[in-house]
Amino acid sequence: MSENINTGPAEPQKGAAEAHQEEVSYHAVEKDGKITAIWEMRGRKHVRTIDPRSAEGRHLLGHTDNQETAHSAQA
Numbered sequence: 301m302s303e304n305i306n307t308g309p310a311e312p313q314k315g316a317a318e319a320h321q322e323e324v325s326y327h328a329v330e331k332d333g334k335i336t337a338i339w340e341m342r343g344r345k346h347v348r349t350i351d352p353r354s355a356e357g358r359h360l361l362g363h364t365d366n367q368e369t370a371h372s373a374q375a
Contacts, residue, residue, distance in 0.1 A: 338360055
């Protein structure tokens with residue numbers, strides 16, 4: 301007599317398709333020529349929305365609020 305013991309669901313092996321879905325990317329949402337939001341995506345899934353005026357949003361867009369740096373860049 302054989303006995304099968306189920307200890308829970310088996311961990312599926314991560315394939316190339318699943319690894320691709322875990323890549324994080326950022327997409328700027330533009331309306332009337334202005335960036336209104338930044339979407340953080342994990343694969344094709346929307347994770348969160350970032351305000352482009354926030355510190356993180358400005359960092360992602362490459363903006364700086366440091367007036368000294370901005371002034372020296374213009375000189």
